[in-house]
Amino acid sequence: MIKITIQEVALKYEINKDTLRYYEKEGLIGPIKKNSSGIREYQSDDLNRIEFVKCMRSAGLSIAVLKEYIKLYDEGNHTKERRMALLEHEKEVLKEKIDFMQQAYDKLEKKIDYYKKEYGK
Amino acid sequence: MIKITIQEVALKYEINKDTLRYYEKEGLIGPIKKNSSGIREYQSDDLNRIEFVKCMRSAGLSIAVLKEYIKLYDEGNHTKERRMALLEHEKEVLKEKIDFMQQAYDKLEKKIDYYKKEYGK
DNA sequence: ATACTACTTAAAGTATACTCTAAGTCAAGC
DNA sequence: GCTTGACTTAGAGTATACTTTAAGTAGTAT
Numbered sequence: 001m002i003k004i005t006i007q008e009v010a011l012k013y014e015i016n017k018d019t020l021r022y023y024e025k026e027g028l029i030g031p032i033k034k035n036s037s038g039i040r041e042y043q044s045d046d047l048n049r050i051e052f053v054k055c056m057r058s059a060g061l062s063i064a065v066l067k068e069y070i071k072l073y074d075e076g077n078h079t080k081e082r083r084m085a086l087l088e089h090e091k092e093v094l095k096e097k098i099d100f101m102q103q104a105y106d107k108l109e110k111k112i113d114y115y116k117k118e119y120g121k
Numbered sequence: 122m123i124k125i126t127i128q129e130v131a132l133k134y135e136i137n138k139d140t141l142r143y144y145e146k147e148g149l150i151g152p153i154k155k156n157s158s159g160i161r162e163y164q165s166d167d168l169n170r171i172e173f174v175k176c177m178r179s180a181g182l183s184i185a186v187l188k189e190y191i192k193l194y195d196e197g198n199h200t201k202e203r204r205m206a207l208l209e210h211e212k213e214v215l216k217e218k219i220d221f222m223q224q225a226y227d228k229l230e231k232k233i234d235y236y237k238k239e240y241g242k
Numbered sequence: 243a244t245a246c247t248a249c250t251t252a253a254a255g256t257a258t259a260c261t262c263t264a265a266g267t268c269a270a271g272c
Numbered sequence: 273g274c275t276t277g278a279c280t281t282a283g284a285g286t287a288t289a290c291t292t293t294a295a296g297t298a299g300t301a302t
Contacts, residue, residue, distance in 0.1 A: 005248085005249085006248090006249080007248075007249090016290080016291075017249090018290075018291055018292075019289085019290065019291080021250090021251090022289080022290065022291085026289095034250095037249080037250090037297080037298055037299080038249080038250060038251095038297080038298085039248085039249060039250080039298085040249085040250090052228075055221075055224060055225050055228055056225055056228075057289095058221040058222075058225065059221055059222040059224070059225030059226070060222065061225070062288075062289090063288075063289065063290095064288090080236060080239065083236065084233060084236040084237070087229055087232055087233050087236070088233055090229060091226060091229045091230065091233065094222055094225060094226050094229065095226065097222060098219060098222050098223065098226065100176075100179040100180055101179075101180040101181065101215055101218060101219050101222070102219065103176060103180070104176050104177055104179065104180030104182070104215060105180070105212060105215050105216065105219065107173075107176055107177075108208055108211060108212045108215065109212065111208055112205060112208050112209055112212065115201060115204065115205040115208070116205070118201065126278085126279085127278090127279080128278075128279090137260080137261070138279095139260075139261055139262075140259085140260065140261080142280090142281090143259080143260065143261085147259095155280095158267080158268055158269080158279080158280090159267080159268085159279080159280060159281095160268085160278085160279060160280080161279085161280090178259095183258075183259090184258075184259065184260095185258090243302100244301105244302085245300105245301085245302085246299105246300085246301080246302100247298100247299090247300085247301100248297105248298090248299090248300105249296105249297080249298075249299095250295100250296075250297070250298095251294100251295085251296085251297105252293100252294095252295100253292100253293085253294090254291100254292080254293075254294095255290105255291080255292065255293085256289100256290085256291070256292085257288100257289090257290090257291100258287100258288090258289095259286100259287090259288095260285105260286085260287090261284100261285080261286070261287100262283105262284080262285070262286085263282105263283085263284075263285085264281100264282095264283095264284100265280100265281090265282100266279105266280075266281085267278105267279080267280070267281105268277105268278090268279075268280095269276105269277100269278095269279100270275105270276090270277095271274105271275090271276085272273105272274090272275085272276105
């Protein structure tokens with residue numbers, strides 16, 4: 001059984017300790033088990049969840065959406081359909097965002113090329 | 122010479138009128154010419170700028186970065202190198218973000234597929 | 243025993259980007 | 273001439289996601 005401290009989790013995933021506690025308070029992760037002194041001991045299941053949350057947050061999924069997903073998850077098997085719908089919706093949102101960003105990327109590239117030509121004169 | 126109102130710009134680009142004024146106050150667009158009654162009259166140059174800002178904002182470039190770029194632009198030709206560097210930096214940042222989002226997208230897709238299999242049972 | 247460091251909590255503070263409010267002006271229609 | 277509706281401003285308010293603060297505890301090193 002793995003038991004690692006908040007410090008170690010923070011280092012491993014490059015997430016602020018306060019952010020980890022904040023995510024826990026919001027119900028995105030945990031509740032994390034605590035030892036007799038009240039210190040958090042993160043286990044491998046917790047780490048998987050953290051990795052998922054980190055990935056989704058870095059992609060722009062909101063705390064609220066992740067909270068909702070976790071809530072449904074914790075409610076058990078009868079929420080599978082709703083969870084799936086939620087994920088599919090977020091997938092679509094993400095797709096659109098990626099599109100916007102790709103458009104901006106292309107525009108930036110063009111602008112830079114233009115500068116390069118100008119600069120070369 | 123085109124002259125369109127803030128209302129029309131707001132409709133055309135789906136940007137809140139308050140946001141347009143906010144962007145102007147921050148120096149991202151304009152200053153927009155005003156008629157004798159103090160009403161803004163947007164011209165085609167303004168619209169091009171607005172389109173650029175909208176595109177970059179939708180891709181996540183910060184107000185601060187756009188402000189900096191516009192500032193350099195307004196300072197004249199001798200800032201071209203710095204502008205190019207700024208754009209290239211933002212391009213790299215965008216690339217990374219797109220990567221993160223693509224990763225999350227793939228992860229979501231996998232999760233959904235998993236649910237679909239489970240659900241089919 | 244005392245100093246040091248990392249942990250704990252609840253709550254306040256910060257950054258970013260809007261978005262709304264209040265008070266007022268102005269042109270058009272009745 | 274008065275109402276209506278869109279505009280103006282400065283400044284306050286909101287949402288989201290942290291991040292910091294203050295006050296306190298617990299385990300380890302000297």
